[in-house]
Amino acid sequence: MTKVSEISEFDLIARLEAVLEQNVTPNAESKIQVAIGDDAAVIGNLDNLQVVTTDAMVDKVHFVSNEVDMRNLGWKSLAVNYSDIASMGCKPVYSVVTLGLRTDILVEQLENLYLGFSDLLNLYGGELVGGDIVKSDTFFISVTVVGSTDKSETMQRKTAVPGDVIAVTGALGCSNAGLKFLLNNNLEKSSHFYEAHYLPKPRIYEGINLLDMGIKTGIDISDGLLNDLKKICAASSVNATINLDSIPVHEELKLSFPDNFREMAVSGGEDYELLITGHESLIKYISDSTKMDLHIVGEIEIGSGNVNAVDNSGAQISITTGGWDHFTEN
């Protein structure tokens, strides 16, 4: 075992680069002309449009470095960025990663982190082309991903119109369940909730498919269904009504949280599923003609940014959004 304080930055980068070389399947069509080892990476022309997103994960805020499996952390810190690329209907093309490192962190831990990156790159494509390593009293990982599409527009938040239905991919709430078990020191590695919390699957292929088939409006569910739907409503100047009984929920979530699985599904956060809107006929066509796990959960209405909830009987349900707001303390 080697502490980062016992190795030069050059050697550290070389070791991390070696992890990628040994674990990432080479891309024969790569347009990366210069990657790690120069001041900046060089990328040949992307396709028609490119998108960029950046998200950081910080020790004691998003994870606890002494407890987290670094391979999971690598996966998740890149996956949450990939999810943003997916929400635009784009494919990931390249990423850069900045690590803020305490000197007591082990090189082997960072190699595991890069294995997590590798796992994701192998499954969803794109290349990690560089980054920066700095010393920091607080361990952090800052990731930037550039994606592209050959379409003339990406999915966005501002294009929802009254009459659209609202749909989500996958089932919601299981990442939140994982967090609850984690906070009670009761999260088993083999459980579905562990995977939902630590290894979220960015919906890259679904996003590309949805844009390709004509969906204009999308966001990823990182802050909870209600919070992210509110962002669509605000950007599009519309209202939304969600049918709580139609929200897809995993059987294990119902079994483990029979009293509040609905609340967890609408406001839990970190699901990284896609939330889209579109004509009901189009969404049903996509659902019928692809294997996509797509569920209609509500509709867009005339309004100015509000989200309402009903149940199957049509009765209005009062809901609180929960969700994240990192700075407001009261």
Place this chain on the structure above:
Amino acid sequence: MTKVSEISEFDLIARLEAVLEQNVTPNAESKIQVAIGDDAAVIGNLDNLQVVTTDAMVDKVHFVSNEVDMRNLGWKSLAVNYSDIASMGCKPVYSVVTLGLRTDILVEQLENLYLGFSDLLNLYGGELVGGDIVKSDTFFISVTVVGSTDKSETMQRKTAVPGDVIAVTGALGCSNAGLKFLLNNNLEKSSHFYEAHYLPKPRIYEGINLLDMGIKTGIDISDGLLNDLKKICAASSVNATINLDSIPVHEELKLSFPDNFREMAVSGGEDYELLITGHESLIKYISDSTKMDLHIVGEIEIGSGNVNAVDNSGAQISITTGGWDHFTEN
């Protein structure tokens, strides 16, 4: 005054976005189709090649948050990335910024930070299209910049060949002088050294010009002339000899440090000038035909990565590189 803990993240981003709106001259030819306010920015096709670089600045490592002028910090944290884009001969196109924030940091401080970004964007172009704000026990700023060129290649490190001469833009060592005064609590705001240390000028226009006129090999001087020249020598498998008497040094540096201005100029670091190699005739032609402040300081020779130093008499000089290595403690 408002602490970040007293304002929502949404409001904070809106305030920071407002600083940009109010301070950055709009670019009529902007290809940015979606900027702040969606999951990811959308950028129209760039030119022939694009480059990406990322560099972070961390409290207590690169600056001291209680002492630094945040507007200077904004300038510098973006400028060091722009310098990497300049070293490739590219123009900056777009940037994203991640802030890791302690809750006691003031919104007004961050607005000043963004004023520093604005100053640089106005002078050197490019757009700040998004980012992320996270809570962190350690304040940090992580910046990613994407640049482009319509040339078929960028400047690189690996293209130096024996017979090339070595040249630098500008004068060296003044940023290091600024740091020395700063560490002695003796750095005056009006001094040349203050500006050299806090407000380095990325050589964007020089870099574009140099690539345009046929220079193949370049790097920016962030770790000191000798250290960065070593990187060129290692990447190109060549040796280099520097004439210490030919290194451009500011008169004030000679006056303030008569005994060690040469050492500061070759190993001080953070000058953010460009270090290039090329045919002597080409470099003299560029120097004569442009207003660029370009100085020949040595030559490239057959070898395997070593850098030597001589004085005007041709006598070999023993030099230590100093420079940065963030993690090795002994």
